[in-house]
Amino acid sequence: MNDHHAVFQATPLTRRKQCSEVIAMVVFLLMTSLIVLPLLLIVGYLVYQAWPILSLDFLLTSPKHGMRAGGIWSPLLGTVYLVVLSLVIATPIGVLAAVFLNEYARDNWFTRIVNLAVINLAGVPSIVHALFGLGAFVLFAGLGKSILAASLTLAIMTLPVIIASTNEALAAVPMAFREACWNVGATRWQTIRHIVLPNSMSGILTGVILQVSRAAGETAPIMFTGAVFFKAIREGHLFAYGLFDQCMALSMHLFTISTQVPDVPKALPYGIAVVLLSTVLAVNALAIIVRVYLRSRKKW
Amino acid sequence: MSTVAPSIFSIETKDLNLWYGSFQALKNVSVNIRHGQISALIGPSGCGKTTLLRCFNRINESYGYVTTKGEIKILGQNIYTPDTSLIELRKAVGMVFQRPNPLPISIYENVVFGLRIHSSYGTLKKSKLDDAVEKALREVSLWDGLKDRLHTRATTLQLEQQQKLCIARLLPLKPEIILMDEPCSALDTEATLGIEELMLSLAGRYTMLIVTHNMAQARRVSQECAFMLLGEVVEHARTEDLFLTPREPRTADYIEGRYG
């Protein structure tokens, strides 16, 4: 009896192992919390600083008195225009290109060059996109500094990421589904339309939605191509900008009043930062919801 | 594919060679598969059974790096002529895979998928589709069990039902030939017997070619059997003869379990 008991007693060695096990877990937990901490601190600090100015009016009135007072209506609307237009341009091109690469193209030198181009385009710094946009759209194509030129520039910037994320979503659809379709005589296009696209929609949409926050946050690509420091527009009017107008934008506005304008009330830039950040967080949350919703409907 | 096959064979190959890149997977395969029978294809794994099967509806070509030489006649017609329509070929030659692969749509839609993609939009009447579903599911004896939940997802079925559904999915297109690539290898013994029973009940109406690594299964269901080794067809004979009095020593070695 005693003998049996002794078998399951922890030896000093096992006790030391258990001890290091606990330490390891605590360290990992700490590191994991460290990821969340900065986000909470940033959000907390921004909201605290911006608190006095946050209100619906802040969103709906344009900047006043040399941008030292008023709200952010005109830059907010400008950002919405830029983001929506750039994604309207980039999404169809990106998704269709990815469908071609994934579903039709054979593995040959052409597709390899295209894939290489996509990867490299994704790594180009945004300021380089800005210069390209200035040369190609503003000057060469003669669009001038305009919402259209800036959106095209943003579209070029987001395109490779949309292609890459769509590619990934398509590749996640099991090959067995495609073969099942081909084997009853479906063409490639029928296979794509009936089976591949419906089953990769959540991934494609998530990829596109995540580009919203990227397009909204970038300053460099729009600075030379369509965004201005200040522009007066009619308040409370959704179509206040035209396609060939220049516009204000949130990211640029934040930059301007933080660095170029003296005597700005302290809460103002923080207010803009809060709006930008909450847009990003809201968009990411939307992406997650879309993903979860569409995932729950498909099971294989 | 409407002309009557002049020969008693549904599938005829002559000196068929196939390469994946530079690797030769099929070597001078000449084999004739009898009309309206169940034929089995046996051999150790990697000997080219799947590859041969996938030649018969030209699905191998979806890989870009496959080269094929030789002749394949399906129902008397050479399928490598330029005017062969892959769509018509695949309607006539259906295929069932190793892992059941129902599409991630409802049971009903799985069965009518073929009909839908082969008719222009809006020309199919609901009653016609309903009839097709009932007929196909009855043929694979799924109708009684599933008729009340035709609109649930096919991927929620048990594996045996999924595999039967995959067979049912081919039937509305009125195929002449059904190819099955180890259709039972993902199933347990009981489900395997269920599928075998189904094969026997379909025999006569369709020419069936079954790949299997299960020799007992080959003996139970097939009338003719071909033994493959390293990309070659070593022996092709009536199943009884192949198992009882194999002509080739390599065949004898295999069926006595000396390799593979």
Ligand SMILES: Nc1ncnc2c1ncn2[C@@H]1O[C@H](COP(=O)(O)OP(=O)(O)O)[C@@H](O)[C@H]1O
């Ligand atoms: N898609 C492919 N690409 C390259 N080689 C392949 C491919 N499919 C099969 N092979 C090779 O061809 C040979 C025959 O394979 P397969 O026809 O799958 O054999 P089996 O079905 O008899 O197990 C194997 O050596 C395999 O490695």
Ligand SMILES: [Mg+2]
């Ligand atoms: Mg195989």
